[in-house]
Amino acid sequence: MTVDWAAVVDGTWPAAGYEQLGPFLLREGQGGGSRVSAASRIGPVTPPDIDAAEAAMLAMGQKRIFCLRPGDKALDDMLAARGYEILDPVNIYACRVSRLTDQPVPPVTVFTLWEPLAIMREIWAQGGIGPERLAVMERAPGPKTGLLLRHRDQPAGTGFVAIHDGIAMLHALEIVPAHRRQGLGRWAMRAAAFWALDNGAHTLSVICTKANTGANALYHSLGMDRVGEYHYRQLV
Structure with missing residues:
Protein backbone atom coordinates (compact mmCIF):
# COMPACT_ATOMS: atom_id res chain seq x y z
CA MET A 1 0.00 0.00 0.00
CA ASN A 91 12.56 10.20 9.51
CA ILE A 92 9.06 8.76 9.44
CA TYR A 93 8.64 5.36 11.08
CA ALA A 94 5.63 3.04 10.85
CA CYS A 95 4.50 -0.49 11.62
CA ARG A 96 1.32 -2.50 11.84
CA VAL A 97 -0.34 -1.90 15.20
CA SER A 98 -0.26 -5.65 15.81
CA ARG A 99 3.53 -5.47 16.10
CA LEU A 100 3.21 -3.41 19.29
CA THR A 101 0.13 -5.01 20.85
CA ASP A 102 1.79 -8.35 21.59
CA GLN A 103 2.39 -7.53 25.25
CA PRO A 104 0.21 -5.51 27.62
CA VAL A 105 1.22 -2.15 29.03
CA PRO A 106 1.84 -2.44 32.77
CA PRO A 107 -1.08 -1.16 34.87
CA VAL A 108 -1.18 2.60 35.61
CA THR A 109 1.80 3.24 33.32
CA VAL A 110 -0.04 5.01 30.46
CA PHE A 111 -3.52 6.52 30.43
CA THR A 112 -5.27 7.64 27.24
CA LEU A 113 -7.59 10.63 27.56
CA TRP A 114 -8.80 13.75 25.82
CA GLU A 115 -9.01 16.66 26.77
CA PRO A 116 -5.49 16.86 28.23
CA LEU A 117 -5.19 17.33 31.98
CA ALA A 118 -3.46 20.36 33.46
CA ILE A 119 -0.40 18.25 34.35
CA MET A 120 -0.11 17.14 30.72
CA ARG A 121 -0.17 20.76 29.60
CA GLU A 122 2.51 21.56 32.18
CA ILE A 123 4.78 18.75 30.97
CA TRP A 124 4.35 19.87 27.37
CA ALA A 125 5.09 23.46 28.35
CA GLN A 126 8.29 22.39 30.11
CA GLY A 127 9.35 20.75 26.84
CA GLY A 128 8.63 23.87 24.77
CA ILE A 129 5.23 22.71 23.52
CA GLY A 130 3.07 25.70 24.32
CA PRO A 131 -0.44 26.98 23.55
CA GLU A 132 0.18 27.31 19.80
CA ARG A 133 1.01 23.61 19.46
CA LEU A 134 -1.83 22.65 21.79
CA ALA A 135 -4.06 24.54 19.35
CA VAL A 136 -2.77 22.24 16.60
CA MET A 137 -3.90 19.24 18.66
CA GLU A 138 -7.31 20.83 19.20
CA ARG A 139 -7.68 21.30 15.42
CA ALA A 140 -7.00 17.63 14.64
CA PRO A 141 -10.36 16.23 13.52
CA GLY A 142 -9.85 12.92 15.28
CA PRO A 143 -10.09 10.28 16.47
CA LYS A 144 -7.40 11.57 18.83
CA THR A 145 -6.13 11.12 22.37
CA GLY A 146 -3.55 12.32 24.82
CA LEU A 147 -1.16 10.00 26.63
CA LEU A 148 -0.39 10.50 30.31
CA LEU A 149 2.65 8.49 31.41
CA ARG A 150 3.33 7.66 35.04
CA HIS A 151 6.44 6.30 36.74
CA ARG A 152 6.91 5.62 40.46
CA ASP A 153 3.46 7.08 41.14
CA GLN A 154 4.39 10.39 39.52
CA PRO A 155 3.37 12.06 36.24
CA ALA A 156 6.30 11.27 33.96
CA GLY A 157 5.40 12.22 30.41
CA THR A 158 2.76 12.96 27.83
CA GLY A 159 2.06 12.62 24.12
CA PHE A 160 -0.60 13.09 21.46
CA VAL A 161 -1.98 10.57 18.96
CA ALA A 162 -4.42 11.12 16.11
CA ILE A 163 -5.70 9.00 13.23
CA HIS A 164 -5.96 9.82 9.53
CA ASP A 165 -7.25 7.28 7.02
CA GLY A 166 -6.48 4.27 9.19
CA ILE A 167 -3.02 5.46 10.22
CA ALA A 168 -2.32 6.70 13.74
CA MET A 169 0.55 9.13 14.20
CA LEU A 170 2.18 9.96 17.52
CA HIS A 171 3.24 13.57 18.04
CA ALA A 172 4.68 15.69 20.85
CA LEU A 173 6.01 12.85 23.00
CA GLU A 174 7.62 14.50 26.01
CA ILE A 175 9.21 12.61 28.91
CA VAL A 176 10.00 14.49 32.13
CA PRO A 177 13.83 14.61 32.40
CA ALA A 178 13.89 12.91 35.83
CA HIS A 179 12.01 9.92 34.38
CA ARG A 180 13.95 9.40 31.17
CA ARG A 181 15.83 6.17 30.40
CA GLN A 182 13.18 4.15 32.21
CA GLY A 183 11.53 2.61 29.15
CA LEU A 184 8.61 5.04 29.11
CA GLY A 185 8.98 5.82 25.42
CA ARG A 186 8.57 2.13 24.65
CA TRP A 187 5.40 1.89 26.76
CA ALA A 188 4.06 5.08 25.21
CA MET A 189 4.36 3.55 21.74
CA ARG A 190 2.69 0.33 22.87
CA ALA A 191 -0.14 2.22 24.56
CA ALA A 192 -0.58 4.29 21.39
CA ALA A 193 -0.80 1.06 19.39
CA PHE A 194 -3.50 -0.38 21.65
CA TRP A 195 -5.48 2.86 21.44
CA ALA A 196 -5.04 2.94 17.65
CA LEU A 197 -6.28 -0.64 17.36
CA ASP A 198 -9.35 0.16 19.48
CA ASN A 199 -10.10 3.16 17.25
CA GLY A 200 -9.90 1.43 13.89
CA ALA A 201 -6.32 2.13 12.81
CA HIS A 202 -4.17 -0.55 11.20
CA THR A 203 -0.83 1.30 11.33
CA LEU A 204 1.07 3.33 13.94
CA SER A 205 3.58 5.95 12.82
CA VAL A 206 5.84 8.59 14.31
CA ILE A 207 8.13 11.37 13.11
CA CYS A 208 11.62 11.72 14.54
CA THR A 209 14.46 14.14 13.80
CA LYS A 210 17.46 12.37 12.35
CA ALA A 211 19.63 14.01 15.01
CA ASN A 212 17.73 12.29 17.84
CA THR A 213 19.79 9.12 17.96
CA GLY A 214 18.03 7.77 21.05
CA ALA A 215 14.56 8.03 19.57
CA ASN A 216 15.68 6.56 16.24
CA ALA A 217 17.19 3.62 18.11
CA LEU A 218 13.94 3.16 20.07
CA TYR A 219 11.78 2.97 16.96
CA HIS A 220 14.21 0.55 15.29
CA SER A 221 14.22 -1.63 18.40
CA LEU A 222 10.42 -1.78 18.35
CA GLY A 223 10.53 -3.18 14.82
CA MET A 224 9.23 -0.07 13.12
CA ASP A 225 10.28 0.56 9.52
CA ARG A 226 11.62 3.85 8.18
CA VAL A 227 9.00 4.66 5.56
CA GLY A 228 9.76 8.26 4.65
CA GLU A 229 11.83 11.33 5.28
CA TYR A 230 11.78 15.06 4.69
CA HIS A 231 13.57 18.22 5.69
CA TYR A 232 12.93 21.93 5.71
CA ARG A 233 14.80 24.79 4.14
CA GLN A 234 14.48 28.19 5.77
CA LEU A 235 15.77 31.61 4.77
CA VAL A 236 17.20 33.15 7.92
Missing part, protein backbone atom coordinates in the same frame (compact mmCIF):
# COMPACT_ATOMS: atom_id res chain seq x y z
CA THR A 2 1.33 3.40 -0.97
CA VAL A 3 0.81 5.96 1.77
CA ASP A 4 0.70 9.72 1.28
CA TRP A 5 2.63 10.59 4.42
CA ALA A 6 2.21 14.32 3.83
CA ALA A 7 -1.55 13.78 4.06
CA VAL A 8 -1.15 11.77 7.27
CA VAL A 9 0.90 14.57 8.83
CA ASP A 10 -1.62 17.21 7.76
CA GLY A 11 -4.50 15.05 8.93
CA THR A 12 -3.08 14.43 12.41
CA TRP A 13 -1.18 17.69 12.99
CA PRO A 14 -3.12 20.24 10.92
CA ALA A 15 -2.30 23.83 10.06
CA ALA A 16 -4.79 26.56 10.85
CA GLY A 17 -5.33 27.14 7.14
CA TYR A 18 -4.26 25.93 3.71
CA GLU A 19 -3.99 27.84 0.44
CA GLN A 20 -2.84 26.72 -2.98
CA LEU A 21 -0.65 29.29 -4.70
CA GLY A 22 0.59 28.09 -8.07
CA PRO A 23 2.67 24.94 -7.52
CA PHE A 24 2.75 25.35 -3.73
CA LEU A 25 0.49 24.41 -0.85
CA LEU A 26 0.88 27.14 1.76
CA ARG A 27 0.17 26.52 5.45
CA GLU A 28 -0.85 29.07 8.03
CA GLY A 29 0.70 27.90 11.28
CA GLN A 30 -0.26 30.62 13.77
CA GLY A 31 2.95 29.97 15.70
CA GLY A 32 2.57 26.18 15.78
CA GLY A 33 6.01 25.40 14.36
CA SER A 34 7.60 24.41 11.06
CA ARG A 35 5.36 21.43 10.39
CA VAL A 36 2.23 23.59 10.16
CA SER A 37 3.90 26.64 8.57
CA ALA A 38 6.03 25.28 5.72
CA ALA A 39 5.06 25.47 2.07
CA SER A 40 5.25 22.24 0.08
CA ARG A 41 5.49 21.58 -3.64
CA ILE A 42 2.50 20.17 -5.51
CA GLY A 43 3.64 20.94 -9.09
CA PRO A 44 6.59 22.06 -11.23
CA VAL A 45 8.26 25.18 -9.78
CA THR A 46 9.82 28.22 -11.43
CA PRO A 47 11.76 31.03 -9.71
CA PRO A 48 8.78 33.44 -9.88
CA ASP A 49 6.69 30.79 -8.11
CA ILE A 50 9.17 30.83 -5.23
CA ASP A 51 9.05 34.63 -5.15
CA ALA A 52 5.27 34.54 -4.87
CA ALA A 53 5.33 31.90 -2.12
CA GLU A 54 7.89 33.89 -0.17
CA ALA A 55 5.77 37.03 -0.37
CA ALA A 56 2.68 35.12 0.76
CA MET A 57 4.45 33.60 3.76
CA LEU A 58 5.78 37.01 4.81
CA ALA A 59 2.27 38.46 4.42
CA MET A 60 1.04 35.81 6.86
CA GLY A 61 3.67 36.95 9.35
CA GLN A 62 5.62 33.71 8.94
CA LYS A 63 9.18 32.77 8.14
CA ARG A 64 10.07 31.73 4.60
CA ILE A 65 10.22 27.98 5.02
CA PHE A 66 9.65 25.07 2.63
CA CYS A 67 9.19 21.35 3.29
CA LEU A 68 11.23 19.15 0.95
CA ARG A 69 10.29 15.52 0.40
CA PRO A 70 11.76 12.80 -1.85
CA GLY A 71 11.23 13.98 -5.42
CA ASP A 72 11.81 17.65 -4.57
CA LYS A 73 15.52 17.77 -5.47
CA ALA A 74 15.12 20.46 -8.13
CA LEU A 75 13.32 22.73 -5.68
CA ASP A 76 15.84 21.84 -2.98
CA ASP A 77 18.68 22.97 -5.25
CA MET A 78 16.86 26.19 -6.17
CA LEU A 79 16.32 27.07 -2.53
CA ALA A 80 19.93 26.24 -1.64
CA ALA A 81 21.07 28.63 -4.37
CA ARG A 82 18.95 31.34 -2.75
CA GLY A 83 20.69 30.86 0.57
CA TYR A 84 18.10 28.70 2.29
CA GLU A 85 19.54 26.56 5.09
CA ILE A 86 18.57 22.97 5.88
CA LEU A 87 16.51 22.62 9.03
CA ASP A 88 15.45 19.54 11.01
CA PRO A 89 15.81 16.53 8.66
CA VAL A 90 13.40 13.88 9.92
Whole structure:
Protein backbone atom coordinates (compact mmCIF):
# COMPACT_ATOMS: atom_id res chain seq x y z
CA MET A 1 0.00 0.00 0.00
CA THR A 2 1.33 3.40 -0.97
CA VAL A 3 0.81 5.96 1.77
CA ASP A 4 0.70 9.72 1.28
CA TRP A 5 2.63 10.59 4.42
CA ALA A 6 2.21 14.32 3.83
CA ALA A 7 -1.55 13.78 4.06
CA VAL A 8 -1.15 11.77 7.27
CA VAL A 9 0.90 14.57 8.83
CA ASP A 10 -1.62 17.21 7.76
CA GLY A 11 -4.50 15.05 8.93
CA THR A 12 -3.08 14.43 12.41
CA TRP A 13 -1.18 17.69 12.99
CA PRO A 14 -3.12 20.24 10.92
CA ALA A 15 -2.30 23.83 10.06
CA ALA A 16 -4.79 26.56 10.85
CA GLY A 17 -5.33 27.14 7.14
CA TYR A 18 -4.26 25.93 3.71
CA GLU A 19 -3.99 27.84 0.44
CA GLN A 20 -2.84 26.72 -2.98
CA LEU A 21 -0.65 29.29 -4.70
CA GLY A 22 0.59 28.09 -8.07
CA PRO A 23 2.67 24.94 -7.52
CA PHE A 24 2.75 25.35 -3.73
CA LEU A 25 0.49 24.41 -0.85
CA LEU A 26 0.88 27.14 1.76
CA ARG A 27 0.17 26.52 5.45
CA GLU A 28 -0.85 29.07 8.03
CA GLY A 29 0.70 27.90 11.28
CA GLN A 30 -0.26 30.62 13.77
CA GLY A 31 2.95 29.97 15.70
CA GLY A 32 2.57 26.18 15.78
CA GLY A 33 6.01 25.40 14.36
CA SER A 34 7.60 24.41 11.06
CA ARG A 35 5.36 21.43 10.39
CA VAL A 36 2.23 23.59 10.16
CA SER A 37 3.90 26.64 8.57
CA ALA A 38 6.03 25.28 5.72
CA ALA A 39 5.06 25.47 2.07
CA SER A 40 5.25 22.24 0.08
CA ARG A 41 5.49 21.58 -3.64
CA ILE A 42 2.50 20.17 -5.51
CA GLY A 43 3.64 20.94 -9.09
CA PRO A 44 6.59 22.06 -11.23
CA VAL A 45 8.26 25.18 -9.78
CA THR A 46 9.82 28.22 -11.43
CA PRO A 47 11.76 31.03 -9.71
CA PRO A 48 8.78 33.44 -9.88
CA ASP A 49 6.69 30.79 -8.11
CA ILE A 50 9.17 30.83 -5.23
CA ASP A 51 9.05 34.63 -5.15
CA ALA A 52 5.27 34.54 -4.87
CA ALA A 53 5.33 31.90 -2.12
CA GLU A 54 7.89 33.89 -0.17
CA ALA A 55 5.77 37.03 -0.37
CA ALA A 56 2.68 35.12 0.76
CA MET A 57 4.45 33.60 3.76
CA LEU A 58 5.78 37.01 4.81
CA ALA A 59 2.27 38.46 4.42
CA MET A 60 1.04 35.81 6.86
CA GLY A 61 3.67 36.95 9.35
CA GLN A 62 5.62 33.71 8.94
CA LYS A 63 9.18 32.77 8.14
CA ARG A 64 10.07 31.73 4.60
CA ILE A 65 10.22 27.98 5.02
CA PHE A 66 9.65 25.07 2.63
CA CYS A 67 9.19 21.35 3.29
CA LEU A 68 11.23 19.15 0.95
CA ARG A 69 10.29 15.52 0.40
CA PRO A 70 11.76 12.80 -1.85
CA GLY A 71 11.23 13.98 -5.42
CA ASP A 72 11.81 17.65 -4.57
CA LYS A 73 15.52 17.77 -5.47
CA ALA A 74 15.12 20.46 -8.13
CA LEU A 75 13.32 22.73 -5.68
CA ASP A 76 15.84 21.84 -2.98
CA ASP A 77 18.68 22.97 -5.25
CA MET A 78 16.86 26.19 -6.17
CA LEU A 79 16.32 27.07 -2.53
CA ALA A 80 19.93 26.24 -1.64
CA ALA A 81 21.07 28.63 -4.37
CA ARG A 82 18.95 31.34 -2.75
CA GLY A 83 20.69 30.86 0.57
CA TYR A 84 18.10 28.70 2.29
CA GLU A 85 19.54 26.56 5.09
CA ILE A 86 18.57 22.97 5.88
CA LEU A 87 16.51 22.62 9.03
CA ASP A 88 15.45 19.54 11.01
CA PRO A 89 15.81 16.53 8.66
CA VAL A 90 13.40 13.88 9.92
CA ASN A 91 12.56 10.20 9.51
CA ILE A 92 9.06 8.76 9.44
CA TYR A 93 8.64 5.36 11.08
CA ALA A 94 5.63 3.04 10.85
CA CYS A 95 4.50 -0.49 11.62
CA ARG A 96 1.32 -2.50 11.84
CA VAL A 97 -0.34 -1.90 15.20
CA SER A 98 -0.26 -5.65 15.81
CA ARG A 99 3.53 -5.47 16.10
CA LEU A 100 3.21 -3.41 19.29
CA THR A 101 0.13 -5.01 20.85
CA ASP A 102 1.79 -8.35 21.59
CA GLN A 103 2.39 -7.53 25.25
CA PRO A 104 0.21 -5.51 27.62
CA VAL A 105 1.22 -2.15 29.03
CA PRO A 106 1.84 -2.44 32.77
CA PRO A 107 -1.08 -1.16 34.87
CA VAL A 108 -1.18 2.60 35.61
CA THR A 109 1.80 3.24 33.32
CA VAL A 110 -0.04 5.01 30.46
CA PHE A 111 -3.52 6.52 30.43
CA THR A 112 -5.27 7.64 27.24
CA LEU A 113 -7.59 10.63 27.56
CA TRP A 114 -8.80 13.75 25.82
CA GLU A 115 -9.01 16.66 26.77
CA PRO A 116 -5.49 16.86 28.23
CA LEU A 117 -5.19 17.33 31.98
CA ALA A 118 -3.46 20.36 33.46
CA ILE A 119 -0.40 18.25 34.35
CA MET A 120 -0.11 17.14 30.72
CA ARG A 121 -0.17 20.76 29.60
CA GLU A 122 2.51 21.56 32.18
CA ILE A 123 4.78 18.75 30.97
CA TRP A 124 4.35 19.87 27.37
CA ALA A 125 5.09 23.46 28.35
CA GLN A 126 8.29 22.39 30.11
CA GLY A 127 9.35 20.75 26.84
CA GLY A 128 8.63 23.87 24.77
CA ILE A 129 5.23 22.71 23.52
CA GLY A 130 3.07 25.70 24.32
CA PRO A 131 -0.44 26.98 23.55
CA GLU A 132 0.18 27.31 19.80
CA ARG A 133 1.01 23.61 19.46
CA LEU A 134 -1.83 22.65 21.79
CA ALA A 135 -4.06 24.54 19.35
CA VAL A 136 -2.77 22.24 16.60
CA MET A 137 -3.90 19.24 18.66
CA GLU A 138 -7.31 20.83 19.20
CA ARG A 139 -7.68 21.30 15.42
CA ALA A 140 -7.00 17.63 14.64
CA PRO A 141 -10.36 16.23 13.52
CA GLY A 142 -9.85 12.92 15.28
CA PRO A 143 -10.09 10.28 16.47
CA LYS A 144 -7.40 11.57 18.83
CA THR A 145 -6.13 11.12 22.37
CA GLY A 146 -3.55 12.32 24.82
CA LEU A 147 -1.16 10.00 26.63
CA LEU A 148 -0.39 10.50 30.31
CA LEU A 149 2.65 8.49 31.41
CA ARG A 150 3.33 7.66 35.04
CA HIS A 151 6.44 6.30 36.74
CA ARG A 152 6.91 5.62 40.46
CA ASP A 153 3.46 7.08 41.14
CA GLN A 154 4.39 10.39 39.52
CA PRO A 155 3.37 12.06 36.24
CA ALA A 156 6.30 11.27 33.96
CA GLY A 157 5.40 12.22 30.41
CA THR A 158 2.76 12.96 27.83
CA GLY A 159 2.06 12.62 24.12
CA PHE A 160 -0.60 13.09 21.46
CA VAL A 161 -1.98 10.57 18.96
CA ALA A 162 -4.42 11.12 16.11
CA ILE A 163 -5.70 9.00 13.23
CA HIS A 164 -5.96 9.82 9.53
CA ASP A 165 -7.25 7.28 7.02
CA GLY A 166 -6.48 4.27 9.19
CA ILE A 167 -3.02 5.46 10.22
CA ALA A 168 -2.32 6.70 13.74
CA MET A 169 0.55 9.13 14.20
CA LEU A 170 2.18 9.96 17.52
CA HIS A 171 3.24 13.57 18.04
CA ALA A 172 4.68 15.69 20.85
CA LEU A 173 6.01 12.85 23.00
CA GLU A 174 7.62 14.50 26.01
CA ILE A 175 9.21 12.61 28.91
CA VAL A 176 10.00 14.49 32.13
CA PRO A 177 13.83 14.61 32.40
CA ALA A 178 13.89 12.91 35.83
CA HIS A 179 12.01 9.92 34.38
CA ARG A 180 13.95 9.40 31.17
CA ARG A 181 15.83 6.17 30.40
CA GLN A 182 13.18 4.15 32.21
CA GLY A 183 11.53 2.61 29.15
CA LEU A 184 8.61 5.04 29.11
CA GLY A 185 8.98 5.82 25.42
CA ARG A 186 8.57 2.13 24.65
CA TRP A 187 5.40 1.89 26.76
CA ALA A 188 4.06 5.08 25.21
CA MET A 189 4.36 3.55 21.74
CA ARG A 190 2.69 0.33 22.87
CA ALA A 191 -0.14 2.22 24.56
CA ALA A 192 -0.58 4.29 21.39
CA ALA A 193 -0.80 1.06 19.39
CA PHE A 194 -3.50 -0.38 21.65
CA TRP A 195 -5.48 2.86 21.44
CA ALA A 196 -5.04 2.94 17.65
CA LEU A 197 -6.28 -0.64 17.36
CA ASP A 198 -9.35 0.16 19.48
CA ASN A 199 -10.10 3.16 17.25
CA GLY A 200 -9.90 1.43 13.89
CA ALA A 201 -6.32 2.13 12.81
CA HIS A 202 -4.17 -0.55 11.20
CA THR A 203 -0.83 1.30 11.33
CA LEU A 204 1.07 3.33 13.94
CA SER A 205 3.58 5.95 12.82
CA VAL A 206 5.84 8.59 14.31
CA ILE A 207 8.13 11.37 13.11
CA CYS A 208 11.62 11.72 14.54
CA THR A 209 14.46 14.14 13.80
CA LYS A 210 17.46 12.37 12.35
CA ALA A 211 19.63 14.01 15.01
CA ASN A 212 17.73 12.29 17.84
CA THR A 213 19.79 9.12 17.96
CA GLY A 214 18.03 7.77 21.05
CA ALA A 215 14.56 8.03 19.57
CA ASN A 216 15.68 6.56 16.24
CA ALA A 217 17.19 3.62 18.11
CA LEU A 218 13.94 3.16 20.07
CA TYR A 219 11.78 2.97 16.96
CA HIS A 220 14.21 0.55 15.29
CA SER A 221 14.22 -1.63 18.40
CA LEU A 222 10.42 -1.78 18.35
CA GLY A 223 10.53 -3.18 14.82
CA MET A 224 9.23 -0.07 13.12
CA ASP A 225 10.28 0.56 9.52
CA ARG A 226 11.62 3.85 8.18
CA VAL A 227 9.00 4.66 5.56
CA GLY A 228 9.76 8.26 4.65
CA GLU A 229 11.83 11.33 5.28
CA TYR A 230 11.78 15.06 4.69
CA HIS A 231 13.57 18.22 5.69
CA TYR A 232 12.93 21.93 5.71
CA ARG A 233 14.80 24.79 4.14
CA GLN A 234 14.48 28.19 5.77
CA LEU A 235 15.77 31.61 4.77
CA VAL A 236 17.20 33.15 7.92
